[in-house]
Amino acid sequence: MPAVAMHISNGIIDNQVALLFAAIALAGLGLCFVQGRRELDDRLVPMAGLVAAFIFAVQMLNFQVLPGVSGHLLGGTLAAILVGPYLGAICVSIVLVVQALIFSDGGVTALGLNVTNMALLGTAAGYLLVATLLRVLPRRAWTLTVAAVIASVVSVTVASQGFVLQYYLGGAVDVGRSLGAIAAAMAGTHLLIGLGEGVITALTVTYVAKVRPDLVYAVRNLKRPVVSEAVTV
Amino acid sequence: MGAGHSHALFVHRDSPVHALAPEVKITASVLFTVAVVATPREALWAFGGYLVVIVAVAFTARIGLGWLALRSLIELPFILFAFALPFLGHGERVHWLGLSLSVDGLYGAWNIVAKGTLGVLSSLLLAGTTTPRDLLLGLDRLRCPTMITQIATFMLRYLDVLAAEGRRMRIAQRSRGYDPRFLWQIKGFASGIGALFLRAFERGERVYLAMVSRGYEGRIPLSLAGAGATARQWAAAAPVPVVAGAIATVALLG
Numbered sequence: 001m002p003a004v005a006m007h008i009s010n011g012i013i014d015n016q017v018a019l020l021f022a023a024i025a026l027a028g029l030g031l032c033f034v035q036g037r038r039e040l041d042d043r044l045v046p047m048a049g050l051v052a053a054f055i056f057a058v059q060m061l062n063f064q065v066l067p068g069v070s071g072h073l074l075g076g077t078l079a080a081i082l083v084g085p086y087l088g089a090i091c092v093s094i095v096l097v098v099q100a101l102i103f104s105d106g107g108v109t110a111l112g113l114n115v116t117n118m119a120l121l122g123t124a125a126g127y128l129l130v131a132t133l134l135r136v137l138p139r140r141a142w143t144l145t146v147a148a149v150i151a152s153v154v155s156v157t158v159a160s161q162g163f164v165l166q167y168y169l170g171g172a173v174d175v176g177r178s179l180g181a182i183a184a185a186m187a188g189t190h191l192l193i194g195l196g197e198g199v200i201t202a203l204t205v206t207y208v209a210k211v212r213p214d215l216v217y218a219v220r221n222l223k224r225p226v227v228s229e230a231v232t233v
Numbered sequence: 234m235g236a237g238h239s240h241a242l243f244v245h246r247d248s249p250v251h252a253l254a255p256e257v258k259i260t261a262s263v264l265f266t267v268a269v270v271a272t273p274r275e276a277l278w279a280f281g282g283y284l285v286v287i288v289a290v291a292f293t294a295r296i297g298l299g300w301l302a303l304r305s306l307i308e309l310p311f312i313l314f315a316f317a318l319p320f321l322g323h324g325e326r327v328h329w330l331g332l333s334l335s336v337d338g339l340y341g342a343w344n345i346v347a348k349g350t351l352g353v354l355s356s357l358l359l360a361g362t363t364t365p366r367d368l369l370l371g372l373d374r375l376r377c378p379t380m381i382t383q384i385a386t387f388m389l390r391y392l393d394v395l396a397a398e399g400r401r402m403r404i405a406q407r408s409r410g411y412d413p414r415f416l417w418q419i420k421g422f423a424s425g426i427g428a429l430f431l432r433a434f435e436r437g438e439r440v441y442l443a444m445v446s447r448g449y450e451g452r453i454p455l456s457l458a459g460a461g462a463t464a465r466q467w468a469a470a471a472p473v474p475v476v477a478g479a480i481a482t483v484a485l486l487g
Contacts, residue, residue: 009311010270011348018270033380042450043441045380049387050437056388057395057433058426073426082430094384101259101372102365103242104356105307107349108263109270173341178321203423208430215434 007099007106007114008163015109017170022112028120029093035086044087051083052091056098074193076118076159077126077152078201082208084217085127092119117162126155130218144209144219145202152198153191160190242304242360249469250294250362254462255371257470262359264474268481269351274344276484280351286476287354294362301361305353312349315342365389374461383452391433399429 013021036044055075075095079088093115099105106114133147164183171179209216250258265286272279291301319338327334363371366389373382402425406412411421441449 009308009345009349010266010352011345012311012314015270045383045452046387046441046444047434047437048384050391050433052384052388053391053395054430054433056392057399057429090384094381094388097381098365098385098388100356101368102360103307104304104353104360107352108266108356109352171341173318173321173335173338173344181321199419200423200426203420204427204430207424207427211427212431215431 007096008110008117008166010107010109012107012171013110013113013166014170017166018109018113020112020169021116021166025093025112025115025120029090029115032086032089036090039084039086047083048087048090048094051079051087052094052098055079055091055095059095073200074118074122074156074197076122077130077148077155077197078204080123080127080155081130081148081151081201081205081218082216085123087217088127089119089123092123113163113166117159117166121162122155122159125158126151127218129154134218134222145206148202148205149195149198152201153194156194156197157187157190160186242357243364244296244300244361246295246362248293248295248362250290250358253362253470254374254466255363255367256374257371257462257466258359258363259368259371259375261470261473262355265355265477266352268474268477269348269355272348272481272484274340274347276487277343279480279484280347282480283351283477286473287351287358290358290473294358296358296361301354301357304357305350308349308353312346315345315349318342318345379452391437394436395429395433398432399425402429402432 036048040047055078058073058075058078076088076092079091082088083091096106096114096119097111100108100111100114129151130147133150134143137143137147161183164179164186167182168179205216205218209219213219265283269280269283272283287301288298291298318341319334320332321335321338327336327339360368366386369382369386369389372385373379406421406425
């Protein structure tokens, strides 16, 4: 069965808007590289390559949702929680570049749009939400799990609304008030995708946080430990 | 949702296109795509012209049209989106077989189908005639930020290792009588992903230390004998962007 693209292809969004978002994507990635260097110095490149490969490998694992319907993880929030928003955004971007060039998924002229939606918007929304929830919610065994589910749902939905914004700015067809319908359809399907994404992300990060809490970026920098006192391994 | 990307698209053939330096092919493919995207959607003939260019390159590269057609199915969700547009669009409408369709919507749908398909075909020809490693080498020679090419190089090197690790873990799981693949077994599936991350990260740290002890200074050399493209190779690939550029110019002026 051939793979089906979920990334914006050429010709959907007009050239000016595509260029604008390419500039936004470049600026955002530049910031991530500066911050990433600060955190990881010369380990940045090999570790980012490894995490990017991990996201890619995880996307290959299909999971049966219903008989005949299988899905796979997108991995943006997972990467942000595990390795932080900056490295996470870099890795998702590299995955997108490789998918566009080597696997023809996503248009080459639409790379800026895809990177802005999935790598920048998605990762930033996911990480901000997890970081906030971990500080706001009471410390229980389920805190990280719940925060990861909510963050994944919001992250995937926000990324899909990035497409709606881009379509509003420079869509191929002026659909007028139907834009609301497109927004609702995108939000609806991505809410469902986000739920699946959220459950797997949450279970995965909870598992890693139990075994090696020092490897979970979102938990590592908290003043009070979030999982260790509540965990029974 | 997609089924992931399990293997690269490279088609092993012996052809003049395969023999070209990667930076030449990347440049030609990107310029071609830019020309296609810049073409006004009303110039229907121009897209026919682009398709002729694609078929000519595919013929030279000895890549079958069936292969191209099958792989371009990746674009299907956007084609479906395009089919909705004639019903959603505003303004002047035409009536056809009892359906009321927006003219702007029809052009928009055509725009997405034509430009999207030509873009995918052009990328497929690039990926089909260039190995992933060569693609990164080409990007590096085109002065793409080293950070991106270096990370992508590591990624490609780790990718097969991680995929194999994942397969091994799955075999180990199944040989112990556990095969989580349904919704209610999602926890087993997720801890598998968590374990894969731990193993991957620990392997990465180990490999990094091994590299540092062997003199790694933050950059692996992408090419050992980096000759780069010759003028003749650039000239050989030039017809693609030149013809596409000419079609786009005529369409823009016309």
